[in-house]
Amino acid sequence: MNTLSPAVTAPPAGSPDAEARIRELAESLPLEQQIQLLTGADVWATHALPAIGLSRVVLSDGPSGVRGEDFDERHDSISLPSSSALSATWSVETARKYGQVLGQEARRKGVHAVLGPTINLHRSPLGGRHFECMSEDPRLTAVMAAGYVAGVQSMGVGATPKHYLANEAETERFTADSVVDERPLRELYLAAFEDAIIEARAWLVMSSYNSINGTTASENKLLETPLSTEWGFDGVVVSDWTGVRSVEAANAHQDLEMPGPVGHWGPKLLAAVEDGRVSRAAILEKVVRILRLAARVGSLDGFAPAVTDLPAQLNGAAVARDVAVRGAVLVRNQDGLLPLDAAQLGSIAVSGHNAQEARTQGGGSATVMPRYTVSPLDGLRAALPANADVSYVRGAKVAEGLQPFPRASLWNHVSGVPGMRVSFLAADGSVISGEDRLASHLIWFGVGIPEGAAAIRMAAEWTAETAGIHHLGVGTVGQIRLSLDGSEVFNGAIEDDTDVLGAALFDPPKTVHPIETAAGQSVRIEAEYQLPREQVIPFTAILLGEETVVADPQSEIDAAVAAARESDVAVVVVGTSAAIESEGFDRKTLDLPGFQNQLVEAVAAVNPRTIVVVNSGSPVLMPWLDKVGAVLLGWFGGQEFGSAIADILLGAEEPGGRLPTTWPATLEDVPVLNTTPVDGKVVYSEGIHVGYRAWLKQEAAGGAAPALPFGFGLGYTTFELGTAHAPQYVTAGQDVVVHVPVRNTGNRTGREVVQVYLDRPDSAVERPVRWLAGFADIHLAPGGAGSVEVRVTAKAFAHYDGGWNFEQGTFRLLVGRHAADDFQALDIELR
Numbered sequence: 001m002n003t004l005s006p007a008v009t010a011p012p013a014g015s016p017d018a019e020a021r022i023r024e025l026a027e028s029l030p031l032e033q034q035i036q037l038l039t040g041a042d043v044w045a046t047h048a049l050p051a052i053g054l055s056r057v058v059l060s061d062g063p064s065g066v067r068g069e070d071f072d073e074r075h076d077s078i079s080l081p082s083s084s085a086l087s088a089t090w091s092v093e094t095a096r097k098y099g100q101v102l103g104q105e106a107r108r109k110g111v112h113a114v115l116g117p118t119i120n121l122h123r124s125p126l127g128g129r130h131f132e133c134m135s136e137d138p139r140l141t142a143v144m145a146a147g148y149v150a151g152v153q154s155m156g157v158g159a160t161p162k163h164y165l166a167n168e169a170e171t172e173r174f175t176a177d178s179v180v181d182e183r184p185l186r187e188l189y190l191a192a193f194e195d196a197i198i199e200a201r202a203w204l205v206m207s208s209y210n211s212i213n214g215t216t217a218s219e220n221k222l223l224e225t226p227l228s229t230e231w232g233f234d235g236v237v238v239s240d241w242t243g244v245r246s247v248e249a250a251n252a253h254q255d256l257e258m259p260g261p262v263g264h265w266g267p268k269l270l271a272a273v274e275d276g277r278v279s280r281a282a283i284l285e286k287v288v289r290i291l292r293l294a295a296r297v298g299s300l301d302g303f304a305p306a307v308t309d310l311p312a313q314l315n316g317a318a319v320a321r322d323v324a325v326r327g328a329v330l331v332r333n334q335d336g337l338l339p340l341d342a343a344q345l346g347s348i349a350v351s352g353h354n355a356q357e358a359r360t361q362g363g364g365s366a367t368v369m370p371r372y373t374v375s376p377l378d379g380l381r382a383a384l385p386a387n388a389d390v391s392y393v394r395g396a397k398v399a400e401g402l403q404p405f406p407r408a409s410l411w412n413h414v415s416g417v418p419g420m421r422v423s424f425l426a427a428d429g430s431v432i433s434g435e436d437r438l439a440s441h442l443i444w445f446g447v448g449i450p451e452g453a454a455a456i457r458m459a460a461e462w463t464a465e466t467a468g469i470h471h472l473g474v475g476t477v478g479q480i481r482l483s484l485d486g487s488e489v490f491n492g493a494i495e496d497d498t499d500v501l502g503a504a505l506f507d508p509p510k511t512v513h514p515i516e517t518a519a520g521q522s523v524r525i526e527a528e529y530q531l532p533r534e535q536v537i538p539f540t541a542i543l544l545g546e547e548t549v550v551a552d553p554q555s556e557i558d559a560a561v562a563a564a565r566e567s568d569v570a571v572v573v574v575g576t577s578a579a580i581e582s583e584g585f586d587r588k589t590l591d592l593p594g595f596q597n598q599l600v601e602a603v604a605a606v607n608p609r610t611i612v613v614v615n616s617g618s619p620v621l622m623p624w625l626d627k628v629g630a631v632l633l634g635w636f637g638g639q640e641f642g643s644a645i646a647d648i649l650l651g652a653e654e655p656g657g658r659l660p661t662t663w664p665a666t667l668e669d670v671p672v673l674n675t676t677p678v679d680g681k682v683v684y685s686e687g688i689h690v691g692y693r694a695w696l697k698q699e700a701a702g703g704a705a706p707a708l709p710f711g712f713g714l715g716y717t718t719f720e721l722g723t724a725h726a727p728q729y730v731t732a733g734q735d736v737v738v739h740v741p742v743r744n745t746g747n748r749t750g751r752e753v754v755q756v757y758l759d760r761p762d763s764a765v766e767r768p769v770r771w772l773a774g775f776a777d778i779h780l781a782p783g784g785a786g787s788v789e790v791r792v793t794a795k796a797f798a799h800y801d802g803g804w805n806f807e808q809g810t811f812r813l814l815v816g817r818h819a820a821d822d823f824q825a826l827d828i829e830l831r
Contacts, residue, residue, distance in 0.1 A: 013295040013306040021302070022295060025052055026287040031280070034287045035270050038250075040260030043241075043446025043537065044069045046290065047260075053301025057294055059160075059238065059258070063116025063132060063148075064361060064638065065368030066105035071443035071505075072369070078105055078316035078639065079361050079370035082617045083118055085327035085635035087134035088657035088713075090753045090775055092147040094326055099151020099159065101316045106157040112297040113158035113204055113238075115365070119145040119192050120167050122618070122661040123690050126675045128170035128586040131362040131617020131636055135660035136691025136710065138191035139772045139796070146195035149202045156307035158297055161196040163208035163240060165189055165222055169675035169682055171586045174242075176677045177211040180684040185212075186800040187688055190226060197227065203235040203296055203306075207254060209243050210682075218244050223253035236293045242537070247272040255286040259446070259537060317640060324637040324644030329657035330714040332631040337609060339651025339716055345388050345568050349607070350377050351395035351560035351599060352573035353548075354615040357403070359575055360641045362617050363506050364583020369439070370639040376573050376613060379642030383650055391567070395560035396553065396599040400579045402475045402510045402545045404441040411461040412436055413524070420460030420544075424453040425528075440544040443505050449531070449540065458544060459526045464517040472525065473512035475543035479530040482511065485523055489513040498584075505541040507578055512547050553595045557602050565606040571649070572600050575615030586675040590621045590667050600624045613645055619663040625707060633657070651716065658713035658753050658818065662692050665707035671698045689768060692819040696769035711755050711772075711818035717746030717782070721754065721824065724815040729829045732806035736792040736828065740815055744780035753777045756790045757814040757823070758797065765799050765807055770814060790815075797830055806830060 011017035026034070033049065041047040045056040061067050064080045078101060080086070086098055102114050118129065122136035134141045145161060152159035166178035166189050180189065196202050205227065208217040215221070218239050227233045236255045244257040244264045250272065257263045272278040291300060298305035330338065358375045361367060374382075381390050407419065414421035415436050422442065423434040432450050440460070449456070464470055474482045474490070482490040490511045497509045515523060529542055550556060564570035574596040580587060591597070604610040604627050611630040614620060615637070625631060632655060634645055647653040664670045671694035672686045684690075689697045692710035699705050722741030730736050740754050754777070759770040773796040776788040797811060798804045808830050814823035 010302055010304045012304040013292065018295060018303055022291045023288055026284055026291055029287065031273060031283070032270065034283050035265065035273070037290050038256060038269065038283070038286055039263050039265045040256070040258045042261065043259040046256065054291070054294055055299045057112045057297060057299050058110060059113045059115055060106065060109065060111040061365045062102055062114040063118045064366055065370070066102055066109055066111055066114055067368045068109035068111055070447050071445055072448065073437070073439040075109070075369070076371040077368040078320060079368050079373070080320050081323045081327055081638040081641070082131045082362055082366075082636035083134050084131050084617050084660060085637060086148070086323055087140060087144050087660035088327040088329055088635065089323060090140070090658050091326060091777060092143055094323060095144045095147030096151040097314060097319050098323055099148040100154055100311060101314055101319045103152045103155025103157040104313060104316065106152070107155055111157065112299060113160055113293070114152050115160045115162065115206060117145050117148045117159070117161060117196070118163065119161055119196065120163060121188060121192055121690065123168035123684070124673050124675050125590055125619045125661070125664065125670060126587040126673060127168055127618070128581065129362070129364070129583055131581055132366050132583070136662065137660070137772050138188050139774070140660060141192040142195040145192070146200040149196045149200035153200070153203065154307065154311050156297060156305050156310065158203035158235070158293060160204040160206050160238065161193055161202050162206035164193060164205050164227070165208060165217060166212050166684070167208035167210050169586055170584055171676045172680070174209045175680060177214060177681045178684065179213060179681050181687060183800050184684060184688045184690070188690060194231065197231045197233050203293055205233065205235065205237050207237055207239055207243055209240050216245055218249040218254045219246070219252045221252065228253050234289065234292065236289045247278060250278045250282060250286075255289045320638040321640035321644050324634070324641055325647055325653045326656035327635060328637070328644060328648055328655045329633040329659055330630070330655040331633060331708050331712065332625060332628065333714055334629050337611065337629040338649060340569060340649055342384055342388070342650050345384065347389040347391070347567040348380065348384070349560070349563035349567035349570045350380065350390060350392045350573070351563070351570070351603065352596070353394050353396060353398035354575040355571070355573035356392060356394070357399055358573070358615055358641055359577070359636050360638055361636050362581055363578045366583070367506060373639045374642035376571070376642045376645045379644070379646035380571070380649070382643070383646035383652070391563050393556070393560040393563050395556050395572070396595040397548050397550045397556070398575060398594055398596065399548060399577050400593070401507065402473050402512060402543055402547050404439060404543060404545045405462055407438055409463050409465065410440060411463070411522070413461050414459060420458055423457040424450050425455040425457060426452055427454040443539070443541045445505065445539040446537075453531060455528055455530050456540070456542065457526065457528045458542060460544070461522045461524050463520060463522045465519065467517065467519040469514050469516050471512045471514050471547040471549050472523070473510050473545065473547060474527050475508035475510035475545070476529060476541060477508060478532055480542070481528045482513070483526045484513065484515055505539060506582065508541050508543055510543070557595060557599050560599060561602045561606055564603045564610070567607065568609065570603050570607040570610045571613065572603055572610060573613045573615055574600060576617070576620065581617050590619060590664065592620050597623060600628065604628045611649065619661065621664070621666065622707065654716055654748070654750050655714070656751050658711050659708055662695055662706045662710045663708035665704070669704035669706065671695055671703070688766070693768035693771060696819070700769055705820070709818050709820035711753075713753070715750045717744055717748040717750035719743065719750070719752040720745050721815065724813070724824055724826055726813055726826050726828055728827070729831055731831055732797070732808065733794045735794050738774070738790040738792060738813055738815065739787055740790065741785065741787050742778050742780065743785040744782055747782050749779065749781045751777055751779050753817065754788050754790060755816055755818065756792060757816070757819065758792070758811050759814060760807070760811050763807060767799070770819070772819070773813070
């Protein structure tokens with residue numbers, strides 16, 4: 001990254017001198033070079049033009065870690081908790097630190113732009129990327145996204161709010177048309193993006209795959225208005241990968257087509273300019289934006305980067321742990337079961353597949369390769385005294401399909417080091433090159449496979465931890481041969497069984513074969529994959545691993561019950577799998593997979609001190625909620641997930657989270673559910689009533705209430721909110737500050753999140769029953785008192801009807817702790 005210091009000859013990016021010089025530079029380029037800059041040079045980077053001092057700009061997937069240009073586990077990344085966990089912190093300060101860690105990681109990996117945050121709304125709990133998005137509320141989302149963007153860009157790295165726009169489902173995601181009326185589009189889905197653009201000044205925005213009201217996102221007028229006009233966005237609109245469908249996108253404010261070098265622009269766009277279908281002025285504006293981004297991130301000689309004074313370095317692992325703690329939501333704590341007193345614990349019975357094989361991140365493009373992960377079982381064992389007996393029984397299987405081998409179980413017998421040997425072979429079978437790899441799930445996406453390679457050979461010795469029949473196999477798409485201990489068990493083609501682009505990278509189709517071993521016995525595994533001769537986008541994935549097969553599910557539950565019956569405390573970790581929550585598909589149900597509900601019920605029946613930790617990125621149904629001692633929602637908690645869970649359960653830390661989305665009691669209760677297009681359209685028929693707004697409307701009509709309301713969360717201490725104060729009158733267009741006294745009435749230091757909602761029961765305009773207008777948090781010692789200031793923006797009072805309008809008269813400010821609280825109400829008159 002350019003480390004040029006500001007000087008007379010190097011105007012800082014964004015200054016008038018820099019803007020003039022960038023435009024001159026763009027105008028100096030011949031049309032062919034201008035158009036070349038508008039499509040990526042490869043999968044992850046833009047073109048360089050050394051003649052003008054332009055080096056490439058590298059983009060990398062986020063949004064909860066920075067992978068870099070490859071999927072190589074040797075180039076590890078900090079894995080932060082999922083965006084739903086971040087939003088559950090309700091803390092802008094935490095969002096800024098989260099973003100700064102991503103910026104640090106980007107600089108370490110030579111990345112100039114992070115493809116995040118994902119800030120589409122939690123419209124339906126069935127949304128497949130629910131975990132990757134922040135919340136169901138536009139205000140909470142907007143504020144947290146702005147903090148994230150500010151943190152990333154404080155490191156001189158561009159942030160990329162995505163996916164613009166109305167991209168709340170994965171089913172038919174490349175072709176679906178989101179049909180949204182203008183008012184909800186403005187008040188909800190665009191509002192979620194506003195602060196990241198207007199306040200944090202994001203340097204990029206990613207357009208989505210879907211259409212909005214009949215026009216695909218990369219060609220949609222929404223890229224111009226409000227994004228570029230009303231909001232003043234001067235950055236680069238990058239497509240989602242393969243999201244540009246024609247040269248028509250060049251007539252919109254779409255600036256950069258990814259990936260490259262072959263796409264829908266290039267020669268086709270050149271021809272369109274030459275015959276007048278696309279103007280030269282439109283091309284020039286796109287080039288200016290790309291050069292402006294390059295200047296900002298230090299990839300254009302002669303310009304000082306936008307940021308030259310970097311903030312002090314943060315410890316990424318420590319931030320990951322802190323976010324996991326602050327985002328964990330305690331939703332039940334019967335009789336003060338938590339926190340546990342470690343000194344008084346003789347035995348803990350831990351069960352649940354996710355206790356040992358936790359999901360620390362979501363699937364799809366959010367995937368990164370951390371150096372390590374801490375499971376809840378690991379975290380508890382490390383935190384408890386040596387004399388505490390921590391037993392573990394799986395209890396119920398969760399992870400479906402082939403799972404990568406634990407790294408510690410692999411030995412590279414070729415090089416004599418841990419891991420596996422990977423060799424790249426020429427067409428004649430000779431070895432071109434080789435690598436010593438650590439993991440058994442290998443992905444190459446655009447980079448990493450040497451020129452001339454025709455095949456990839458993977459070889460390792462795997463050591464069985466337990467005796468019995470193990471189901472070993474390989475997952476990929478294409479021709480592959482698999483041998484176990486020298487015996488060929490498969491030689492053929494594995495077909496792609498999905499139409500989801502890239503799904504085979506993360507959950508490839510497989511062939512599995514049983515082999516019986518003793519405990520500690522090693523099995524030599526070799527696989528040889530034939531590379532396809534031609535690929536539009538170069539990607540290859542090969543997974544060697546083991547599939548968990550349970551012959552008698554009840555026996556596993558019985559073993560967990562037996563352990564729980566004899567223990568002081570039982571901890572059951574339940575959750576989802578990669579087959580349930582991931583990019584590329586939506587969920588069909590909110591039920592926990594497998595026999596996990598039966599496991600919880602059975603354990604709770606024999607041990608009233610049962611604690612359930614939920615390891616999912618989005619809502620699941622909890623039919624046992626009122627039958628267990630405590631429930632902690634841990635989300636996808638990042639690489640330090642287990643450490644954070646132990647911190648909370650043992651009282652070293654306060655569970656700091658509040659729900660960023662409503663959790664239902666049954667699927668049938670959910671008021672807004674549809675994610676599947678009908679005749680190619682997803683109709684947002686609920687209008688402005690989404691999330692808790694839809695639940696409140698449903699309740700007002702006599703319908704079902706949720707299991708857990710938006711904004712809810714418990715702590716280990718108690719708080720009292722004093723009498724709130726706010727102006728009695730306010731002029732339309734002005735912000736309002738609400739002052740709320742807060743006192744810690746408990747015996748522990750803790751955190752309270754004060755939430756302010758608005759309502760207007762007698763409105764002449766259709767409105768939600770109430771809507772979030774602002775929030776603020778405070779930390780207080782036992783007996784401590786303080787006050788928070790909650791800023792309510794002027795737009796919180798407005799509604800959209802061809803423009804932003806203010807209905808004069810009385811609104812009510814509702815001060816409380818969650819969307820269904822017994823509020824303190826203040827009247828305020830809008831003049």
